[in-house]
Amino acid sequence: EAGVTQFPSHSVIEKGQTVTLRCDPISGHDNLYWYRRVMGKEIKFLLHFVKESKQDESGMPNNRFLAERTGGTYSTLKVQPAELEDSGVYFCASSQGQTGEGYEQYFGPGTRLTVT
């Protein structure tokens, strides 16, 4: 069974540009999560989808970040315009059910974003 995949693996953009990250969850997983790790900090939750609906977006840092999951399959996370402090590794995870009910979150390999 294929795991969570993310594209691209690495992106280098200039400040002010736009970048779109993609996540393909494990097939059949309704729950999809975005996390990020900025330099020197711990991994932080960004948001959670159940199918195509945003269940919790309390971790989104500001309105420069837009996440979508049209059709409830893959998800995109767009950063527009990118700032230097957005540099870091963006992880996507998926789970078959709710974490609060004991379902494991499986993580993708991450997208390393560098804003120069």
Add this chain to the structure above:
Amino acid sequence: RKEVEQDPGPFNVPEGATVAFNCTYSNSASQSFFWYRQDCRKEPKLLMSVYSSGNEDGRFTAQLNRASQYISLLIRDSKLSDSATYLCVVNPNAGNMLTFGGGTRLMVKP
């Protein structure tokens, strides 16, 4: 104060040694606890869940102390392949968000 605190290490131990990591969490309402393992430039992977009664999986033993709000991980008979960063992870309020500690780096030497 961070929600989940860990000693960043590194812990440098010889093969065969026993090593223990602790972490503390601030939210007393937290419901679920985990240890994840992360290899360099890889994704975090679940190592084991942590239950109130303590649990063991081979060479790994995890314990939870709710009164003191700390979680521990004990690794016996360390292998070179155990070298990684160990992340203490908490699921607060039975929701779906995972809260991560900064990780403890373990290096097992021959």
